Amino acid sequence: MRIPAVVIVGAVLTACGGGRPVAGPSSAQPTTSPPAAASAAPPTAYAPAKQQSKAWVDLQAGDCLVDMPPTDPSVVMVTTVDCATPHRAEAFYRGDVAVNDAVAGVADQACVSGFASYTGHPAGGSRFSVTYLIDSRQDRTSNNPEPSSVICVLYPADGTQLTGSARR
Numbered sequence: 001m002r003i004p005a006v007v008i009v010g011a012v013l014t015a016c017g018g019g020r021p022v023a024g025p026s027s028a029q030p031t032t033s034p035p036a037a038a039s040a041a042p043p044t045a046y047a048p049a050k051q052q053s054k055a056w057v058d059l060q061a062g063d064c065l066v067d068m069p070p071t072d073p074s075v076v077m078v079t080t081v082d083c084a085t086p087h088r089a090e091a092f093y094r095g096d097v098a099v100n101d102a103v104a105g106v107a108d109q110a111c112v113s114g115f116a117s118y119t120g121h122p123a124g125g126s127r128f129s130v131t132y133l134i135d136s137r138q139d140r141t142s143n144n145p146e147p148s149s150v151i152c153v154l155y156p157a158d159g160t161q162l163t164g165s166a167r168r
Contacts, residue, residue, distance in 0.1 A: 052081070056076060056077070056133055056135075056151070057135040059080075060094055061094055061114075062083070062092075064082065064090045065078055065087055065089040083165040085163065086162070086163050089154065089155040091153050093110060093152035094150070095149065095150055096148065111130050114152050115152070119154075120168030129157045130154050130155075131152075131155070132153065133150075134149070135151065
């Protein structure tokens with residue numbers, strides 16, 4: 001049975017740009033009104049975002065998370081949503097690493113490199129903080145030189161929500 005290892009480490013990356021909140025849909029009312037006999041519900045400003053539940057080990061770059069990644073190793077599911085809707089975090093890099101290299105230094109390097117590639121901005125001077133998850137598949141029965149994956153996630157350092165993707 002495969003049991004993923006959860007490793008969460010936070011780091012503040014500083015870069016400018018990406019992931020800035022954008023204005024949501026207008027809540028302006030139409031200029032015409034329905035006939036008096038119609039008892040339609042008032043229009044809503046936006047339709048609810050389609051959410052999807054998936055195992056965090058299956059996160060890919062570009063997945064936007066409703067909540068922060070889990071820190072509890074017993075939590076294996078996360079909720080993703082279209083990045084155009086408000087969300088707390090965004091996966092921006094996924095890469096395989098050797099099991100003995102799946103430590104903070106290697107994960108930090110992978111996330112710094114992945115951040116620049118994903119956002120188009122260097123990892124230095126950002127409003128984003130970065131954390132990562134490590135999925136250690138630990139299949140010792142096969143000759144797999146890179147049996148672990150690092151999944152890097154960015155989120156606003158000030159705790160606000162994102163609307164839109166940080167991807168360049």
